[in-house]
Amino acid sequence: MTEKIAIVGVGAMGGAIAKGLYNTKQYQLLGLxxxxxxxxxxxxxxEMTxxxxxxxxxxxxxxxxxLTTPAPLTVATAQSLANLPTTTPVVSAAAGITQEQLQxxxxxxxxxxxxxxxxxxVNAGAIGLxxxxxxxxxAGTxxxxxxxSLGTVIEVKEADLNVVGVIGGCGPAFVDVMMDALSDGAVKHGLNRQVAYQVI
Known part of the structure; x- marks a missing residue:
């Protein structure tokens, strides 16, 4: 039986998760x-409903x-789903919203x-769970x-998720900015940008 995975909030992160799940061809995708x-x-x-x-x-x-809704909307959105069967697992990606608040x-x-x-x-994510x-x-399995199926899952304490978010979410962006700066410096000194990217 193909599992039905619902993504609530199909914005940037919800869309990224949907794309990764679609790539696996293992799940039926639903969205709200x-x-x-x-x-x-x-x-x-x-092919998402x-x-x-x-x-x-x-x-x-x-x-x-x-749940991939913005944090200020997450609790209210979760409340609107209270009629789901009590066996249906819910995973929230809203930074700053605790399991206790959702429970x-x-x-x-x-x-x-x-x-x-x-x-x-692209199924190469890092997911703090x-x-x-x-x-x-x-449910846990x-x-x-x-x-x-979306990448590497790293199990952590809930209190550590904010640090995981900074390192895993912002860290690659900081490295990207640094790589662009290195490339700009190389171009300034006469190197072709494509060559600079290959070197970096």
């Missing part, structure tokens, strides 16, 4: 997002829900938090399997 032409096109490209009403997503019966609105269900980075789009000790099976 306000009407948006970019998301409509992405859904068409990825996108709805704009939480009740409609609940009716599609996802096997796993991944307060989602009730007693398998719940984890994570910090992914955008290379998940905080699973609570009381995570029940098969499903979460690790799905996220593992």
């Amino acid at each position: 997002n306000p009407v948006n032409p970019r998301v409509t096109q992405l859904a068409e490209d990825l 996108v709805v704009n009403d939480p009740a409609a997503l609940v009716n599609l019966a996802p096997d796993l829900v991944i 307060a609105v989602l009730g007693d269900r398998p719940l984890a938090t994570m910090i992914p980075n955008t290379p998940v789009a 905080a699973l609570p000790q009381e995570m029940v099976e098969p 499903l979460i690790k399997e799905v996220l593992g």
Whole structure:
């Protein structure tokens, strides 16, 4: 049976996760997002069913829900999904929103938090994952399997996710800026930019 994976909030990170999951050809993709032409096109490209009403997503019966909504909206969005079966695992990628905050609105269900980075789009991501000790099976295995298809999963304490986000999310961007600066310096001294990139 093909698992149905729902991505709530198909923005930059949600879209990257959807692309990575689509690349695996292992999952049926569902999405929840306000009407948006970019998301409509992405859904068409990825053979993804996108709805704009939480009740409609609940009716599609996802096997796993991944929240990638902006942090200020995450708790309210999670609350709108409270009618999901209590066995449906939920993973949140909202920085700064704790498992405790989500548990307060989602009730007693398998719940984890994570910090992914955008290379998940090409299945080369680094994903910091905080699973609570009381995570029940098969939910924990499903979460690790799905996220593992997007790249390397590093299990950490929830308190360490912010550090993981800075290193895994911002770190590559800082390195990219440094590489651009090195390339600019090489070009300034007469080297062809493509050659400079090869050297770097």
